[in-house]
Amino acid sequence: MLRNKQAIAEQAKIFKALGHPSRLLMVDALRENERCVCELQALVGDDMSSVSKHLSVLREAGIVSSQKRGTNIYYQLALPCLETFLSCTSEIVKKRILSQVEMLNNR
Amino acid sequence: MLRNKQAIAEQAKIFKALGHPSRLLMVDALRENERCVCELQALVGDDMSSVSKHLSVLREAGIVSSQKRGTNIYYQLALPCLETFLSCTSEIVKKRILSQVEMLNNR
């Protein structure tokens, strides 16, 4: 149960951070494995500075953590409960999109 | 697994919609019970038109649905998997805040 302002704001911050296609895409990739910034950059295709900024949003929301190894900085997921929710919302979204397609076909 | 742009955008939209304190507060209240707009308005304390706009964001993201009964419009949750994720992130946020407080005390 949400009670105080600070807790709500923190929780909203998590959602807000996830609420951008590039960030969500990166987070989704991190479910499988940690990745360095350059891999994430290649994945989303934004320019480096954008990726870096997106990552800092995710870091500040406590969704990912990072550590330097050699030349690279590796990011990994830091929010254990994300997995279930991501796969669940992903399923729902797929179904929604499918039913939209069906509605188009049946016209 | 997230694959195509549209699905990612849809899913991000869900997160984005949840990423605002007032909206999150309303959604949280809806976990317990459906509520009419006026109840939600009293809960968050924003003015009516803001509440209404926030609700339309939630509606368009498919997080809530609404139905008119009598004079009022009642909103209810439409995203089954939200429950687990909300309680989980809420716990995490609580722990984070607590540990911040502890760090302050130990200085």
Place this chain on the structure above:
DNA sequence: TTACTATTTGGTAAAATAGTAAAATATAGT
């Protein structure tokens, strides 16, 4: 040291979002 690679930071213009007041809609009761 110098040069190189990976990443972050700062500045800025354009786009999106939030908040508020006023107007519009819809419905119920009289």
Place this chain on the structure above:
DNA sequence: ACTATATTTTACTATTTTACCAAATAGTAA
């Protein structure tokens, strides 16, 4: 039909976010 209540929409302004470029930083290799 008229009035009151509940909700949404519109119009406007202020604020935040985004995307991109250039510059700064940090670590590594030569």
